[in-house]
Amino acid sequence: MSPRMSLKKLAAHLGLTEGTVSRALNNYPDISSKTRERVQKAAVQLGYKANPMARSLATGVPEAVAYIMPQSHSSISEPFVSQLLTGLGDALAQRGWDLLVTQSVSAEEEPEMIHKLVTSGRVSGVVLSRPHKQDARIKLLQDAKFPFIVHGRSVRCDNYAWYDVDSKAAFNAAVDHLVALGHQRIGFVGAPTYYNFAQERLDGYREAIVANGLEPDEGLVQITELSDDGGERAAGDLLDSPSPPTALLCLTDTQALGALAAVRSRDLVPGKHVSVIGYDGLRLGRHTNPPLTTMAQPQAHSGRQLGEMLLAIIDGGDPREFQILRNAELLRRKSDGPVWVNKDQTKASLVEEKR
Template sequence: MPRAPQRSETMSIARLAKHLGLSEGTVSRALNNYPDIADKTIARVRKAADELGYRPSTTARRLARGVVETIGFVLPARHGHQIDPFLAEILDGLATELALSDWDLLVAAVPEGHDEVEVMDRLIRSGKVGGFVIARTRRHDPRIDYLRKSHIPFVVQGRTEDCDDYAWLDIDNEKAFIDAMGHLVGLGHRKIAYLGGDPDLNYAWQRRSGYLSAAKTHGCDVLDGYLHDGITDEMAARHAVADLLKHPDRPTAILCVTDAVAIGAIHALAHAGITVGEEISVIGFDGLPMGEAIHPGLTTMSQASYQVGRAVGRIVVEQANAPASEFSQILWEATLTIRGSANPPAPKLVTNAKGGIS
């Protein structure tokens, strides 16, 4: 039996093959899980590799496979250059999943005066990435139009209106806001305002549609001034809340397109002396950890952002390893997380004929 190499020796596929009495090709294919290698052989090779401290050369593996094992993520252009908390959670999950497959994540920002397609084109032409993950999709998204023609693997967190020919994982945003409205109506609310996002973004459009559909179903009038589009940060939420508080028929609840917007609304209401969860209820969407830390805790439609990132990471690696495979198209549902920010509307005080309160 061949002498087992010592761990101090540089371990290679050639040494590992000699130790096992197998060809270098068989060992290489076993380490890369090729389907023509028996499971018993794969297990034997992997066990020996672990015991002898073999570590594959990432560079050699990538050259042999002809695959650039790096996934690109171009940060969407955003005022103030601040990444939103949802994308931070997505990136955390994505980076974790890619690392488990020995793939890298390249995060690129959009320089001033450029757009995301230019940055993606530069990354592809330079050979720095073997695929992309796209997020915050527009209803008609030029990034996806570009990637369709580039023939590079990509997966979308979200969807466009035309989404039949690429891989995506999305949350059922419309249903989530129908459910959120149903919860508020069940609590007794009928005067429900909506702080929405950019209607060009598909998720914001879907959530807006869910709000309007549920309002119609439940007979809740969407009065002039109840629906605010383009609320993308805390300051915009504060201005919108200030307008709602001046409304002649002030809402008893506010449904918000994201947790970040909801938290901005809660701060604005508290600043105005409104008791959130008693005088006006608030519901957000995302399920971000910061929603639990504020007071009162934020009732929200949760979408497990970190797990979404993990899932799209798995899908994009699968897509890159088998480009001819069918596209994964997955729709998850958000779940209602109930905290203190949403409760039944406060009963109105009624003055009786004698001037007392009953």
């Protein structure tokens, strides 16, 4: 490792001034193509790369972007962040930019953290995950006119950039599917609705219940935490109720894992006695008992898209022109099936009997 190359050394080596070398390297049009080539060749030969911090300081443009990690609720569904980071990193690498990862200890500190990030001058933009319905972080970023993009949407999402999957449509489709299988009592395992995606999915569920001419029953919806344990508890409560659902629709695959456990622990067979459908399309759903039917999000690459859009916005693009809505698709594995009807006992009485 030679003692780190610098502009000064490179310029001296070439017998030029630093300014000229810098302009040659940055492809300024007013440099003769001859010296430009000479400079660029020498740069690669001597392994010269401009120090990004010095450059950022001089240009005022930090060549980095920050990803705010969501606080994890469950260690299970985190393949997402890894995939997202990979995609983001790819997009940034195209331009030689860096990816910073930050997190806040608590939800309350998030705005404070965003503020620091924005004023710190370390990054040119940020990507947010899992927005709340009313998201203080988004407001902050907007007020500061700071480039950002969100993975998901808040309620009012017309005036910023986002990438999201249509939760409502997905839950419509899931309900339709279950109804087509004969289910009339469909339970919903949800999460606190300050998360906008939790609200959207609940809305999608309710909407489809009505659209299918079923009786809405608030006793069929359970709000719980975003984890397998939460899903297990909520599903258990639903199954133990006087007139239990014959199908369980869960907010996430992680919750659905718990729901499967709840079903099994009552000596019922998921996919036979009780249908269970998750959302996310995590690969690990192939290995559950039984394999989990789920509304699968479109393949990966969301990270890359987010990265590219954010870059475009940093370049001056209008955030409102970067709004992508994708669709989830039903991925049938083995945890759903026709409503269970026994000769002389209904599903409800079967559950009754098990107690």
